[in-house]
Amino acid sequence: MNIKYLASTMSLSLALAGTASALTLTEQVGKNIFFDTNLSEPAGQGCVSCHDPSAGFAEPDKNLPVSEGVIPGRFGGRNSPAAAYATFTPLFTLSGGVRGGQFWDGRAADLTAQAEGPFLNSLEMNNTSKEQVLDKIYAASYGNDFRQVCGTYTATTVNTVYTCMASTIAAYEGTSELNKFTSKFDAYMAGTATLTAQEEQGRQLFSGNAKCAHCHTDSGSRTVPALFTDFKYHNIGLPKNTEFPFSATTPTDLGLAGTTGNSKHNGKFKTPHLRNIAETGPYMHNGLLKTLKDVVHFYNTRDVAGAWPAPEVPATVEGSFLGNLGLTDAEEDALVAFMMTFSDQ
Numbered sequence: 021m022n023i024k025y026l027a028s029t030m031s032l033s034l035a036l037a038g039t040a041s042a043l044t045l046t047e048q049v050g051k052n053i054f055f056d057t058n059l060s061e062p063a064g065q066g067c068v069s070c071h072d073p074s075a076g077f078a079e080p081d082k083n084l085p086v087s088e089g090v091i092p093g094r095f096g097g098r099n100s101p102a103a104a105y106a107t108f109t110p111l112f113t114l115s116g117g118v119r120g121g122q123f124w125d126g127r128a129a130d131l132t133a134q135a136e137g138p139f140l141n142s143l144e145m146n147n148t149s150k151e152q153v154l155d156k157i158y159a160a161s162y163g164n165d166f167r168q169v170c171g172t173y174t175a176t177t178v179n180t181v182y183t184c185m186a187s188t189i190a191a192y193e194g195t196s197e198l199n200k201f202t203s204k205f206d207a208y209m210a211g212t213a214t215l216t217a218q219e220e221q222g223r224q225l226f227s228g229n230a231k232c233a234h235c236h237t238d239s240g241s242r243t244v245p246a247l248f249t250d251f252k253y254h255n256i257g258l259p260k261n262t263e264f265p266f267s268a269t270t271p272t273d274l275g276l277a278g279t280t281g282n283s284k285h286n287g288k289f290k291t292p293h294l295r296n297i298a299e300t301g302p303y304m305h306n307g308l309l310k311t312l313k314d315v316v317h318f319y320n321t322r323d324v325a326g327a328w329p330a331p332e333v334p335a336t337v338e339g340s341f342l343g344n345l346g347l348t349d350a351e352e353d354a355l356v357a358f359m360m361t362f363s364d365q
């Protein structure tokens with residue numbers, strides 16, 4: 021069941037949260053594809069390899085700032101974000117300020133467009149054609165279910181059937197299996213849990229002196245509890261990640277500008293939601309920061325002389341709301357403790 025469309029009030033969506041609900045045939049097919057590691061070339065990698073349920077549907081290897089494809093040694097340039105809760109990201113739009121879209125740079129309008137990519141990406145699942153992907157799905161144990169949902173392709177319908185395939189994944193990503201809303205924070209909002217003194221201090225700092233909620237919106241809408249993102253794009257001034265030998269030859273990652281072609285967007289990346297954030301490290305589009313403490317310390321001290329290397333893209337760095345927050349060490353820890361309440365139980 022798709023909570024995004026079903027839930028008409030917040031209390032309803034909270035009541036639904038956590039209840040194991042039967043998937044529709046389309047959602048089940050999407051789930052089978054998501055977890056199938058035979059759909060890469062060669063076999064061995066699936067969506068789940070970089071978006072593991074045990075890691076909030078993000079990269080399970082905590083030591084990898086960027087993900088490795090099915091071909092060993094081929095790395096993408098960015099850290100895997102969570103596929104969980106991505107269903108709530110609005111469609112990419114340029115009007116009235118850039119907002120929404122999938123990927124760190126918004127280049128896929130929605131989850132269906134997103135799911136078409138990884139199968140054919142040589143740095144990921146490495147198939148060479150849509151036919152090759154669909155033939156593998158027809159041969160899988162759930163192949164007949166897939167045929168029932170999307171049909172059998174011909175030379176003229178292969179694009180339509182392939183898009184239908186991607187939409188089954190998007191349907192699965194819209195279910196309560198990925199969007200649980202069962203965290204301590206949710207229980208606190210529902211009045212069924214109390215925060216510790218430290219978590220409560222962190223909660224107040226988050227929307228107060230630490231200014232996090234300016235971008236990581238901490239209030240929900242009528243239908244969806246807080247996701248901690250404004251779905252907008254910002255340059256928070258991260259230095260380049262120089263961990264790997266290949267990073268020296270990697271060109272500057274321009275983020276949103278790569279999608280829009282507008283140099284004002286250089287170095288801006290989508291504000292990620294913070295659901296299950298304790299499970300999804302390392303952090304940021306380049307995986308530079310390893311722990312939540314590092315993240316908070318960066319926001320707190322970015323502009324303190326000598327504390328951090330220069331930003332990778334200096335021209336568009338945002339100065340307000342972050343950089344020199346003057347938080348004590350205990351206040352940094354309180355923010356981390358608060359963010360740890362965002363993990364689904």
Ligand code: HEC
Nearest residue numbers: 066067070087088089098099100103106122123124138144
């Ligand atoms: C090799 C690792 C890898 C594989 C395999 C992979 N992904 Fe990803 N995924 C990533 C990375 C890295 C990004 C971010 C890329 C970027 O922003 O340019 C990403 C981004 C995403 C996003 C966007 C989330 C957001 O908030 O913007 C979704 C959703 C997603 N992947 C789902 C999938 C699905 C579905 C599959 C299987 C069809 C898949 N991924 C296969 C690594 C992977």
Ligand code: HEC
Nearest residue numbers: 230231232235254289290291292303304305315319341342
């Ligand atoms: C000006 C807007 C803004 C403010 C203020 C802000 N953030 Fe962020 N946050 C972002 C953006 C944008 C990113 C992604 C940056 C990137 O990867 O280039 C991010 C990334 C993060 C991440 C990593 C998420 C992930 O999945 O890798 C965490 C954790 C985080 N912020 C927590 C905080 C906390 C805690 C505060 C307050 C101390 C804060 N943020 C203040 C915009 C902001």
